Amino acid sequence: MEEQTQIFGIRAIIEAINAGETIDKVFLQKGLKGELFSELETVLRKNSINSSYVPVEKLNRLTRKNHQGAVAQISPIEFHDIETLVLNVIESGKTPLFLLLDQLSDVRNFGAIIRTAECTGVDGIIIQKKGGAPVNGDTIKTSAGAVFKVPICKVDHIKDAVFYMQASGINVIAATEKTNNTLYDVSFKAPCAIIMGSEGRGINPSILKVVDAKAKLPLLGEIESLNVSVACGAFLYEVVRQRL
Incomplete structure (x- = not known):
């Protein structure tokens, strides 16, 4: 191996x-x-x-x-070009759904998110070239092989991907607790890209300044945050619910 x-x-x-x-x-x-x-x-x-x-x-x-x-x-996979991927999805006629990961560091969280992304019809995942979890054996195992089914793109900076999505008519929505809006207040029916932040820091503040919308999960217990892969799953299945 x-x-x-x-x-x-x-x-x-x-x-x-x-x-x-x-x-x-x-x-x-x-x-x-x-x-x-x-x-x-x-x-x-x-x-x-x-x-x-x-x-x-x-x-x-x-x-x-x-x-x-x-x-x-x-890397066990070939990474896709973001411009080509976005263009192909738009031209296919379907409503685009992308996932942007802002420097996740845990490969198991990464793998779990890829698995959920495949199950919810995500068209592509965008990660940053530096600072994030690698695509390795643990990622493959945790994703249950979904890493080979969901296109993954690498960009120099996540903000580059945000600007490109917006220029392509895709709304960028940040999953962050720094808002009063819950994910149930936001429409995901239009073309959209959801940003998930890193385990410790969350989404970079400079990125939060340029997104189209922010949304959070309502937390009813005493613990103030969810595991990022669990939170991502909640967001993606709200997209599925609204689009069904």
Whole structure:
């Protein structure tokens, strides 16, 4: 399994990126120097590939092979182009429904959301290139294979996706507690994209300033928030209810 999901070694990773391999994230050894390592860092920046610097012990846990201070995770899926996807959905004649995920960090939440998205007819999921959970084995397992059925797009910034959706005639609705409106006060019958925030921070405040509407789930107990995948499911099934 390791050989199918990882590339290890600095030169091998550089060559894989230049060959167009879909790299989800690269782990780099903290403090490592050298001309080849610097070349890898440059290639990662140029291609906007998510990376993080970790202790060598982390790399040793990822693989027993001679990693030379760099291990890349290969994405098991091909990511879609957002402009092509949105255009195809609009031209199909159906009422678009998209999901924007603002830097979710937990792969199991990610997988659970993908599974619910597939069950509720979501046309595509948009994530940010950096800062979010990767598409890996845990994502696949938790999604029950739905990751291969729902198109997923990567963008430089979620705000870019917001602006593109709005320019395409798609209302962008933020799932946030920072509003007096519940999801039952909002119409989801028109073309729409729902934004879900990260587990700890929620939706970035700069994004909340540019959305078309905000909505929250009514919470009747003492706990002030729901798990993001559960909240997402509630929103998506309200869309289904209104559109049936």
